[in-house]
Amino acid sequence: GExxxxxxxxxxxxxxxxxxxxxxxxxxxxxxxPWYKQELGKRPQxxxxxRSNVGEKKDQRIAVTLNKTAKHFSLHITETQPEDSAxxxxxxxxxxxxxxIFGSGTRLSIRP
Amino acid sequence: DVKVTQSSRYLxxxxxxxVFLECVQDMDHENMFWYRQDPGLGLRLIYFSYDVKMKExxxxxxxxxxxxxxxxxxxxxxxxxxxxxxxxxxxxxxxVQGxxxxxTFGSGTRLTVV
Numbered sequence: 001g002e003x004x005x006x007x008x009x010x011x012x013x014x015x016x017x018x019x020x021x022x023x024x025x026x027x028x029x030x031x032x033x034p035w036y037k038q039e040l041g042k043r044p045q046x047x048x049x050x051r052s053n054v055g056e057k058k059d060q061r062i063a064v065t066l067n068k069t070a071k072h073f074s075l076h077i078t079e080t081q082p083e084d085s086a087x088x089x090x091x092x093x094x095x096x097x098x099x100x101i102f103g104s105g106t107r108l109s110i111r112p
Numbered sequence: 113d114v115k116v117t118q119s120s121r122y123l124x125x126x127x128x129x130x131v132f133l134e135c136v137q138d139m140d141h142e143n144m145f146w147y148r149q150d151p152g153l154g155l156r157l158i159y160f161s162y163d164v165k166m167k168e169x170x171x172x173x174x175x176x177x178x179x180x181x182x183x184x185x186x187x188x189x190x191x192x193x194x195x196x197x198x199x200x201x202x203x204x205x206x207x208v209q210g211x212x213x214x215x216t217f218g219s220g221t222r223l224t225v226v
Contacts, residue, residue, distance in 0.1 A: 009152065032213045036215075042219070043217040043220060044202070044215075046214045046215070049214065098162060098208070099145065099157055099170065100215070101157070102147075102155040103154055
């Protein structure tokens with residue numbers, strides 16, 4: 001069935017280093033892949049998204065890559081800062097419905 | 113500028129009670145969703161609604177029902193609350209206009225069933 005797997009579940013990086021979170025999806029017809037950031041006690045917020053006709057998208061320190069053949073996509077955060085500490089969720093929109101399926105989340109911690 | 117509002121931030125209910133979780137959005141969005149969030153399980157879809165009076169089961173609908181009598185309001189109902197329904201509940205909405213698929217989330221309701 002429809003599934004999105006996300007790894008790792010926790011990630012700790014030194015401030016200034018890069019962080020990478022990876023997700024795989026099961027439906028090859030999926031066409032939209034958003035990433036959400038949820039800070040402690042707050043609602044998830046969309047930080048970046050990518051569509052299936054694009055291989056990479058950047059927004060300042062954040063980038064997302066998509067490999068349709070392998071059915072996986074990744075979030076890259078460069079020059080990490082303390083405010084990047086949060087739980088990050090990947091998601092995939094399945095072609096058969098308006099809904100999107102979320103990954104299980106990655107808790108990112110930035111060490112000073 | 114709060115656009116998706118969940119009526120309660122924290123709720124404590126007793127086992128067997130009927131519980132109503134309310135969600136209101138002011139963006140004229142057609143689609144609305146209810147998720148529950150549990151550690152290690154991410155966001156799991158309970159029910160969603162394409163438009164007024166329309167509803168569809170998500171991945172974990174058992175023990176829940178929903179109501180969408182008006183476009184701006186989507187209610188989640190726990191018919192008989194149980195302790196395994198203790199969780200964070202998140203409401204979200206999105207528009208089908210244009211080509212944006214992004215969701216807007218509410219702040220969440222942390223429900224404890226004792």
